[in-house]
Amino acid sequence: MTELEKGPTGRRRGRGARERIISAAQRLFREQGINRTGMDQLCTAAEVSKRTAYQHFGGKDELVAEYLRGFDPSVLSGVFDRTDLAPRERLLAAFDVPPTTPLCPYIAAAVELHDSQHPASQYARDYKKAVAARLAGTAREAGAADPEQLGEQLALLIDGAAARSRVLDADAFPAAAAIAAVLIDTALPAAAGDDRRPEEAPS
Template sequence: MSEEVLGTTAQRAPAIPASPERPKLASGPGAKARILSTATRLFYYEGIRAVGIDRLISEASVTKATFYKHYGSKDTLILAYVAHVHDETQAILEELVNDSTSASDALRRLIARIQHETQAPDFRGCAFNNAAVEFADSRHPVREVVRDHRDWFSELLASLFRAAEHPMPGDAADEFMLLRDGAMTGAYVGDSIAAGSALSRFADRILGDR
């Protein structure tokens, strides 16, 4: 797929090194990445507000001074976390589109990816929706990042439906977003197989032989 379909050029987020064993205390560039990696894991699996600074510092194996040197506050780290998840998601989806043979193929592969993700044993729902739920004020910076992500995702979907010659690409993108949100929530709190099947039926109906 070309960049014309994507509408934007992907900027792959830097990989965060895995830390199977707790490393020694450090204050260099690796410490900053480790703090973000730890926050990404804890915020997603346990909730943003539920995880305190002391817990983050302990699990990232950094000093308190190192934490404040790199991020200054938990609020700054929260925004870095949400922005990082967006960058990571954008890189993954743009690679998926570029590796597809057509817009319809990209949409079907996207649905298959969502199905695979929602059926993973460690799936905890959509990271962006989860973050939005924790910040009720629609003007909060976290909500702004979530909106920006959803706007980007909606435009990507609309461009794919447009390239697939759907007569109403914007409406199709809106439907996809709503069903994707429902599948993410349904898979987490209910039957992930049923949620995935609903996504497949959506693809069959809205794409047809395009």
């Protein structure tokens, strides 16, 4: 591939075509869905020719997989890697989701694709398992008797809250966080349950 190439508008573009294609995919897949977004529209938005697009991605399926691969590869590191929070607090922090956050891209992709063999479906499964595993690991730190079960329960609550928020156009995460607090405190031993901040502890 040459260093410069022409986009569909005829303007000469510099390097970075791959990044522009991924950026366009992130925006369009989020705004209108995967199935409603065609390669012609993606190329126009990215200002690249179809030939250039197919040089970087073998097809739309490969681009969809790359789109998902770019999301949070560290699996919610902003929550689980925080050292200023006790384990119980980190579990609850996973529910501190802004109400304007779009539906989880992994859920959206799995619903649209209807193909368990699609590479993007595999990324979605792997990511969802990774989230449950990180929740379980944090639950284990907190002293939960059955951390795997608690991790799965909390992962289910997060996904349910995300889907309900999208469907109802209302923030379902505060209610999910309240349910999560009950599940967490029930699963933790009484002694470990008091990892709350001093101001939260009963007098």
